[in-house]
Amino acid sequence: MSHKDRPLTIALFGNSASIQFRHDNGLLGEEENRFKTTDTSTIIPLQREIAESYVSVINMTVRHETELNLDCVDHLVDQLVNENEIHAFIFVVRLGQLTDADQKSLEWLQRVFGDKVFQYVMILFTYETEEECDTINNIKNPVLEQLLEKCGGRFHTCNKMMNNQSEMRELMNKIEHLFNENKQQRYTEIRQNFQKSGVLFKKESDTIAIMKDNTQQGKDPPNKVCAG
Helix, strand or coil: CCCCCCCCCEEEEEHHCCCCCCCCCCCCCCCCCCCCCCCCCHCEEEEEECEEEEEEECCCCCCCCHHHHHCHHHHHHHHHHHHHHCCCEECCCCCECHHHHHHHHHHHHHHHHCHHHHHHHHEEECCCCHHHHHHHHHCCCEEEEEEECCCCCEEEEECCCCCCHHHHHHHHHHHHHHHHCCCCCCHHHHHHHHHCCCCCCCCHHHHHHHHHHHHHHHCCCCCCCCCC
């Protein structure tokens, strides 16, 4: 069964300045109904039809990374995951303009959703001009390279208006491919399975740091916690 018959649910996160909201925006339309953390009812998935495929889009983009640090965010994320079967996360980044805020957004995703979320993440680079789009293969940025490696090298490029049918069709195909790579298992299923088994979402880096510290002190390393 393809995404033409079965809607996929994707969650967009990153800086909303990387997107131009307008009536012909294929993913989000003209309403910047972004990730408002003050009211959980504001997060309503958009039902879109892209290249004859149906997709449910959760807009988690923000203007300022400080919005992700509010106390209510974690509760909101739990609600989103429990109410929506998320197939993929799309990290929206302005092509050639990776900022500290973008890096903090990715750190937030890892903190809240766990390490295993990266097997469901694809980077979406947006651009304004065709000349800018052509630079994707010439970017030499160590931070960007690490980012791509963490996300399995998965990326796509499209204009900020997200209204190019060819680009949107290819994006849907890549999301479908990602879903199949994960053996058609949704991220929501993995999170719920970990919660049921009592396994905490813990960063791999935290575990390594603890093991290193204990080794230096002559202690036995703790049992390894499975990363979420």
